Amino acid sequence: MTLPALQIRDVACKFPATDDSGSFYTAIEQVNLDLQANEFVSIVGPTGCGKSTILNVAAGLIRPSCGSVEVFGKKLNSLNSDAGYMFQSNTLMPWRNALQNVCLGLEYQGRSKLETQSIARDWLKRVGLGGFEDRYPHQLSGGMQKRVALAQTLALEPKIILMDEPFSALDLQTRQLMENEVLNLCQATSTDAGKAVLFITHDLDEAIAMSDRVIVMSAGPGSRPIGNFTIDLPKPRDVAEIKTNPRFYEIYNEIWQVLRDEVLRSYAKQKLKMEVI
Numbered sequence: 468m469t470l471p472a473l474q475i476r477d478v479a480c481k482f483p484a485t486d487d488s489g490s491f492y493t494a495i496e497q498v499n500l501d502l503q504a505n506e507f508v509s510i511v512g513p514t515g516c517g518k519s520t521i522l523n524v525a526a527g528l529i530r531p532s533c534g535s536v537e538v539f540g541k542k543l544n545s546l547n548s549d550a551g552y553m554f555q556s557n558t559l560m561p562w563r564n565a566l567q568n569v570c571l572g573l574e575y576q577g578r579s580k581l582e583t584q585s586i587a588r589d590w591l592k593r594v595g596l597g598g599f600e601d602r603y604p605h606q607l608s609g610g611m612q613k614r615v616a617l618a619q620t621l622a623l624e625p626k627i628i629l630m631d632e633p634f635s636a637l638d639l640q641t642r643q644l645m646e647n648e649v650l651n652l653c654q655a656t657s658t659d660a661g662k663a664v665l666f667i668t669h670d671l672d673e674a675i676a677m678s679d680r681v682i683v684m685s686a687g688p689g690s691r692p693i694g695n696f697t698i699d700l701p702k703p704r705d706v707a708e709i710k711t712n713p714r715f716y717e718i719y720n721e722i723w724q725v726l727r728d729e730v731l732r733s734y735a736k737q738k739l740k741m742e743v744i
């Protein structure tokens with residue numbers, strides 16, 4: 468049996484409260500989540516419920532207050548070296564051109580300059596940026612910058628990809644192109660086993676169109692998964708076309724029934740907090 472790429476067991480994360488009271492805020496608790504190799508799982512939930520916290524725990528950037536994380540059966544005690552991380556914000560270095568940005572992680576792996584550049588050029592081509600190697604981030608559109616970031620992440624050949632709202636700043640058309648790009652690049656091929664992807668989004672449409680499974684988080688504090696939906700839509704998918712499939716609307720409604728209550732609960736809590744202030 469293949470080991471899960473990621474196994475999160477009974478994880479809780481507490482952070483020092485921001486009011487200097489010395490107390491703690493429990494962002495997430497009792498989080499249990501499995502991600503299989505070659506599986507695309509999205510996490511949706513109300514704003515501030517702890518989606519990024521889960522991703523940071525999976526990346527090994529945050530050590531949970533309790534519980535455990537296993538990566539391909541091994542306990543995670545430091546940075547998750549099997550994972551590549553793609554953030555919402557722009558993480559390209561402005562003083563490096565596209566090629567040099569993609570080379571960055573490969574250089575840290577200690578590869579030769581020749582090999583690094585050859586891999587980076589190949590990945591820039593694969594994300595549709597062949598010929599743009601010499602361009603600096605400010606000379607690239609937002610969508611092109613995201614392509615460079617994607618090439619940067621995938622060039623390291625991570626078995627697991629952690630994505631935190633990577634395309635939320637893009638216009639709809641560019642976003643759909645990028646979503647399809649990610650689906651194509653992450654799926655299994657005859658030479659590659661495919662990637663395990665944990666994807667955070669506020670956009671339920673995006674989550675359904677791209678995923679094998681969608682997990683719904685409850686409103687915080689102490690947020691946890693309260694819904695686990697298998698997306699039985701045909702694959703391979705085009706994210707724009709799949710939304711016209713009648714089954715898409717059925718799934719959307721099923722998930723929204725659960726998500727809507729949590730969004731309303733979270734909104735009511737925030738409103739109450741504002742009134743107290």
Ligand SMILES: Nc1ncnc2c1ncn2[C@@H]1O[C@H](COP(=O)(O)OP(=O)(O)OP(=O)(O)O)[C@@H](O)[C@H]1O
Nearest residue numbers: 482483492494513514515516517518519520521687
């Ligand atoms: N390092 C930290 N110190 C203190 N509180 C934190 C820290 N990191 C996160 N939090 C709090 O934990 C909660 C969850 O944050 P997180 O960023 O994981 O939520 P999210 O669901 O990703 O938010 P959003 O939907 O707005 O992107 C929030 O209330 C946040 O303020």
